[in-house]
Amino acid sequence: MSLNAIINNPNGCRPLCPGCTHGNMRHQQSLAVKQQRLAKHLSPWISRLTPVRAAAPEARWRYRSSVCLKTAWDASGWRFGLVARKIVIPIHDCPVHAETVCRAVAILAEKLPDGSVFPLVYYLQSGAQATLVVKQNTLPDMSWLTGETVSRLEAAGIEGLWIHLHPAAGRRVLGKNGWRLAWGRPVSMDADGLEYGPVAFRQVIDSLAEHALSTAETFLNPRPEDLMIDLYCGIGAGLVRWTRKQCRTIGVELGQEAVSCAQRNAPAATLLRGRCGLRLPQLTAWIDSRPAAGNPARLLYANPPRTGIEDAVLKWIISDYRPDRMAYLSCNAASLSRDLRFLASNGYEVGALFPYDFFPRTHHVECLALLTSHRHAAD
Numbered sequence: 001m002s003l004n005a006i007i008n009n010p011n012g013c014r015p016l017c018p019g020c021t022h023g024n025m026r027h028q029q030s031l032a033v034k035q036q037r038l039a040k041h042l043s044p045w046i047s048r049l050t051p052v053r054a055a056a057p058e059a060r061w062r063y064r065s066s067v068c069l070k071t072a073w074d075a076s077g078w079r080f081g082l083v084a085r086k087i088v089i090p091i092h093d094c095p096v097h098a099e100t101v102c103r104a105v106a107i108l109a110e111k112l113p114d115g116s117v118f119p120l121v122y123y124l125q126s127g128a129q130a131t132l133v134v135k136q137n138t139l140p141d142m143s144w145l146t147g148e149t150v151s152r153l154e155a156a157g158i159e160g161l162w163i164h165l166h167p168a169a170g171r172r173v174l175g176k177n178g179w180r181l182a183w184g185r186p187v188s189m190d191a192d193g194l195e196y197g198p199v200a201f202r203q204v205i206d207s208l209a210e211h212a213l214s215t216a217e218t219f220l221n222p223r224p225e226d227l228m229i230d231l232y233c234g235i236g237a238g239l240v241r242w243t244r245k246q247c248r249t250i251g252v253e254l255g256q257e258a259v260s261c262a263q264r265n266a267p268a269a270t271l272l273r274g275r276c277g278l279r280l281p282q283l284t285a286w287i288d289s290r291p292a293a294g295n296p297a298r299l300l301y302a303n304p305p306r307t308g309i310e311d312a313v314l315k316w317i318i319s320d321y322r323p324d325r326m327a328y329l330s331c332n333a334a335s336l337s338r339d340l341r342f343l344a345s346n347g348y349e350v351g352a353l354f355p356y357d358f359f360p361r362t363h364h365v366e367c368l369a370l371l372t373s374h375r376h377a378a379d
Contacts, residue, residue, distance in 0.1 A: 016084045017091055020361040027060065031357060034365040038355055041333035042367070045340070045350045052355040052365060055205045060360035065098040065204050068173060069105070069123045073115025080105045080123050096361060098204075100157035101125050107156060108132075111149050117141055121169045128159035128188040129198040137167045139180060150183055160184035162198050174199065187261065192237070194265045197257040200235050208356045212368050213241060215354055216301060216327035219370045222247035225294040227287060229321065231276050231302040231313065236262030236269065238301050243268040247299070250286050252276045277310040284320060298323040308335030318346040326371040331358075336367055347374050 013023065022030040031052045039046055055063070069080045072088035079090040091097070092105050104125060112118050112132075118140045122133035130153075134140055140163070153161065165178030179198075187195045191206055203209035216238070222228050224246040230238050233251030235258050242249040243266050250270040253259050259273045270286060272279045287298075300323040302309055308330065309317075317323065326348070330336035340350055354368040 013095065014081075014089050014091060016087075017082055017089045017094075018084050019082050019091065019094070020096060021363040022361050025361075027054070027057075027360070030361065034355065034357065034363070037363075038333050038353075038365060038367060041337040042340070042353060044344070045353055048350060049353045050355065052357050053208065053211065054357040055208055055360060059205055059207065061095050062098050063205055063360065064094075064096050065101065066126045066202060067097060067101055067124070071120045071123055073120070078109040078112055078115075078120070080109060100128070103156035104130055104153060104158050107149065107152050111144050113141060113144055118144075121166075122173050124164075124173070124199065126198055126200055126202065127190060127196060128157055129162070129196070129200075130158050130160070131162040131164050131198045132182075133164045133166050133169055133173060135167055135169045137165050137178065139163060139165065142182060145182060153183075158184070159188045160186055160198065192240075194235055194237060194240065195261045196235050197261060199255070200258055200261060202235070203237075203358060205358055208358055209237070212329060212354070212356055212366075213238060215368060216329070216370070217241050219352075220299045220301065220325050220327055221297075222249075222299055223297070224248075225296045226299055227290055227296060228299045228301065229283060229323070230269075231300070231309070232304045233262055233271075234258050234303065236265040238303070239266035239269040242266075242299075242301075248290055250283065252279050252283070275310070276304075277312040280312065280316045280320075283316075287321065297325065300326045301328075302326070303329040304335075306332040306335060308332065308339050314339060314342055318343065318348075322347075322373065322375075324373050324375075326369075328369040328371065329366060330369065331364065331366045333365070333367065336369065340369060340371075343371060348372065349374060 034052050042049055070083050070088050072079045079088045081089045081091040093102055119135040120132055121135045124131040161183045163180045163182050166175040187197050189195055196202055222242045222245045226247050228242045228247045228249040230251040233239055233253045239251050252272045254275055259271055263271050272282055348371045350371055352370045356366045358366050
């Protein structure tokens with residue numbers, strides 16, 4: 001079925017699927033709801049809030065190349081999907097999922113052994129990297145992974161297939177250990193040439209991600225003499241930009257896989273692994289060890305999880321680092337509002353707010369906040 005046919009008659013959509021919370025809305029209606037929610041949470045800076053920036057119409061379908069799907073086995077075979085009313089709703093042909101996801105799921109649903117032999121509980125895909133999470137601590141029967149199956153997965157766009165052994169899998173999708181590369185390459189490369197692994201977080205609509213980072217870079221204006229701290233830096237998409245400007249840069253990231261990729265993607269940056277709140281002493285030492293050259297600015301870029309920036313980190317930002325300019329990309333309007341109120345009451349001006357519709361057909365909306373210290377503005 002063509003994409004136009006799916007859009008006009010979305011047979012891939014299941015009535016009980018909880019995935020697209022705005023699935024019954026027209027696009028402009030969805031954007032209006034997102035704009036209203038942002039305006040409510042960010043009301044002190046309503047005059048600085050721009051309209052939600054959306055992807056081109058063709059990019060609002062088949063855009064999700066990163067998924068986490070629950071799986072279930074019954075007499076009819078394997079189901080890959082989302083849970084509603086304690087049932088896994090199969091979304092094998094979801095029109096929002098990227099073509100490579102739909103094709104890989106179809107192949108695996110056909111080729112995997114039954115659930116008594118292969119206790120699959122989750123399927124994860126990040127771009128060209130696929131992961132099967134099995135609920136046991138020993139490698140299951142892999143005789144199904146034949147040359148023919150590998151060829152079909154390759155043709156579908158899969159470059160690496162992982163088995164994650166997680167005997168306690170349930171509400172927690174992944175364990176700390178138990179990774180086995182069943183076939184292929186351990187890392188892939190995105191359209192910008194950045195390496196990523198099987199669980200790396202990546203923005204999935206390239207045009208919007210590019211606009212957000214370019215807007216942040218223009219505002220921050222990193223120079224060789226400046227200091228840049230990139231919190232929650234992921235695989236280093238921002239680090240690459242800052243170091244290309246020869247800015248003295250350090251990043252902090254919790255995930256080992258992401259840190260390893262960031263080290264290869266941005267070798268000129270210093271990397272710290274761990275929670276940002278636990279790396280404040282090392283960040284302070286790094287700052288103190290950088291001799292002042294010219295008239296250096298202190299810059300900060302942050303892209304935290306939904307919980308926002310940790311309290312200890314916020315306090316450190318205003319009391320120790322005191323950046324001249326900050327760019328903060330948030331995926332949660334409530335935590336962004338909380339953090340901006342704190343920063344605004346401690347010497348920072350919110351200059352602009354740029355929302356992005358990174359997840360069309362859902363209620364999710366991200367927002368880039370640009371802040372300047374009153375001290376810097378006065379200078």
